[in-house]
Amino acid sequence: xxxxxxxxxxxxxxxxxxxxxxxxxxxxxxxxxxxxxxxxxxxxxxxxxxxxxxxxxxxxxxxxxxxxxxxxxxxxxxxx
Numbered sequence: 031x032x033x034x035x036x037x038x039x040x041x042x043x044x045x046x047x048x049x050x051x052x053x054x055x056x057x058x059x060x061x062x063x064x065x066x067x068x069x070x071x072x073x074x075x076x077x078x079x080x081x082x083x084x085x086x087x088x089x090x091x092x093x094x095x096x097x098x099x100x101x102x103x104x105x106x107x108x109x110x
Contacts, residue, residue, distance in 0.1 A: 032074060034058040034094035039109055041089035041102035046082035053077040054090060054100035064090040064100065 035058030042064040046052070053066040057075035060067040066077035078099055082088070088101065095105035 034075065036093045036095075036106075036109065037063045038092035039106040040092065041106070042092050044088055044090055046085055046088050048082055048085035051079055051081045052100075053079050056094065056099070058092075058094045064092050 034056060037055070037058045037060070044064065054064055054077060055062075055066045055069070056078055057070040057073060059069035061069070070076065080100055090100050091098075091102045091105070093106035093109055095109060096103045097105065
């Protein structure tokens with residue numbers, strides 16, 4: 031699998047709505063980080079859909095190296 035683009039080396043703090051479906055960008059090229067805007071078109075990347083279990087603030091990964099997608103796990107701190 032190709033390596034995604036690192037959009038940012040920090041988490042995006044977003045407000046989620048409980049029960050709403052979201053599409054997290056996996057390619058790193060979306061201009062609406064951390065969410066998908068279709069920039070993956072023509073690549074092998076596809077967005078990851080998820081439904082918010084609860085509403086409120088969440089830290090979503092923008093470096094695309096997390097082991098707990100779409101949530102930030104601090105992996106950006108280990109990137110060069």
